[in-house]
Every structure is written in structure tokens, then in C-alpha cells.
Amino acid sequence: MNALCHDHLNDEIERLFAQIKELERIYQQLSRQAQALIEQMTHHDALVKLPSSFLQQCFHQIERMDMEHLLKKAIDQNEFVLHYQPKLNIQTGQIDGAEALIRWRRENHLLFPDSFIPNAEETGLIIQIGEWVIREACRQCKEWHEAGLHHLSVSVNLSPIQFEQQDLEEVIIDALAQTGLSPGSLELELTEGMVMKQPDNAALVLKKLQDLGIKISIDDFGKGFSSLSYLIVFPINTLKIDKFFIMNLEKDDANAAITSAVISLAHHLNLQVVAEGVETEEQLHFLSDHSCDFAQGYLISKPVEPHAITTLSHKFNRSY
Secondary structure: OOHHHHHHHHHHHHHHHHHHHHHHHHHHHHHHHHHHHHHHHHOOOOOOOOOHHHHHHHHHHHHHHHHHHHHHHHHHOOOEEEEEEEEEEOOOOEEEEEEEEEEEEEOOEEEOHHHOHHHHHHHOOHHHHHHHHHHHHHHHHHHHHHOOOOOOEEEEEOOHHHHHOOOHHHHHHHHHHHHOOOHHHEEEEEEHHHHHHOHHHHHHHHHHHHHOOOEEEEEEEOOOOOOOOHHHHOOOOEEEEOHHHHOOOOOOHHHHHHHHHHHHHHHHOOOEEEEOOOOOHHHHHHHHHOOOOEEOOOOOOOOEOHHHHHHHHHHOOOOO
16 A cells, blocks of 8 residues: 555544544534423423423433443443452352453443443343453453463353344354353353243253353342242253342341252252352351352452452462
């Protein structure tokens, strides 16, 4: 490419970027004007008679468009980050893995999933965001392995929309190939509602994923399930007991009985058990006494940045 063509190409790129920035400015201006107009309309009932449901729909649509615009920008500018909550092997006292949790670093603020994931699911952007989470979690786990922490695994939460996408298997295979992570070091977390929505199809998808060597975990176990049959039908490796049952475990006989029963049931089915929301030493001792495999919660650690997992893995050595 000669210098003249190169300069022309640069000029075209700069022109396109300028047009994009101008379109963003116009969009934001129109959005603000629309919001102001609707607010004015709500204060002039004598002049404009519109049903409140229509106004609410307008507000929702504007907010949805704003959030979709911001989420697309966040994807393009790499504003998402992953923090990791460690998983303690109760029997050995070592950190064996970590759960990847997405955060949005926006304008020097760290936003949590509840503030943007519902919008991402509504707009369909959860597919693109979810693929990034899988790739980044795999890349980070491989980095831990290269640092000598070969025993660490990483778990990733799938959204219902992700689980239903046709090319989920290919997305995961591609992420593992790009990062060089062993399939056995990746665990996918799904809720009971996701696998029970279309159980026949879910069983096929889970079988394909497990055949790759990937581990499958059921998150929030006990939170509204209607049948235990899927524990036999579906290829599952791990149950995560919902934190509702761990809360006040040492004081509530009912929660203690349910937790003990779930651990026993899981072990009879050759499944491992993770207790979520562990916050006290008494809870951890109870889980240890009842042979629970893993624990997660603030007693172990809050979700932390990747480098902190390395530090915790080297230093966390407890005996019970």
C-alpha cells in the first residue's frame, strides 16, 4: 500500500469515527428530549390525556434503548471485568477453584450484575457478554495454571438465553482451544429452572458438554425445585446448596436437617456438594462434620480480583 492510499484510508477511518461520535451525540440529545417531553406531558393532564401504562411503556423503552447503547459501548471498550469467589475444599483446607462473577467498571464505579444483566438478557446482548465471560474465565484459569496452581478450576454461570443458544458447545470448544485450558478445569453452573424448562433438550446439551470433559453444577439447589428426578436423568457433577439453607444453620433445626439430607442424597448419587453463603465458623464446622465437600462465602472470601486468588491459594491453609 503506497503512502497516498494509506493516508486516504486513515482519513476515511477518522471520518467514520467522527460520524459515529456525532450519531451518539444526536442519540443522547434525542433521548433526553424525549424524556423531558414525557415528563412535561405527565404534568399537563388537562392538555394531554394519555393512559399511564402508555407513559410507563415510553419510559421503559427509552431506558431500554439507553442501556442497550451503554452495554454495546461497554463491550466495545472492554469495560467488563471478572472477579472471582474462591471455593474451599473443606476436607483439605485448600482453595480448589473459583467462581467467575462479572462486574461493569463504568465511570470509576463498579456495577454489580443485578444492575445490568436483566437489560442484557432483554436486549439479547447477554449472548455476546456471556461468550466474553467464558473466554476470559478460561484465559484466567490457564494463567493460574501457568503460575503453578494446576489444581485450580473455574466455574461460570450460564444465563437461560445462553443455555438455549444453538452453538453453545462450539462457543465453549473455541474458548478452550483459544486459551489452552483443559476441559476438566471448567465448570458450568446452571439453575434448576433452566434445566427443567425443556428437560429433554437440556439433557442432550448437558450430555454433549460433559462428553467434552466439562463439569456441570446445579446452582441454588433447593430454591423452588418440583422434582428430584432430574438428578438421575441429567449428567451432573455438583450440587450447590442455596445460601437460604445455610443462613442460621447453627440455630435453625429445619435448615440443618435439610442441609444434612441434601449432602447425604448427593453423595449417594456420587455428586459433590458446595455450600453457598458460609459466613460463620459454626456453619463451616457443621458442614465439615456432615462431610460437605466445598464451601463458598464471606467467611472464606468475598469475590476478589484475579491476583488475590493466587495469594489466597498460596496462603489459605486451615485445618478443622
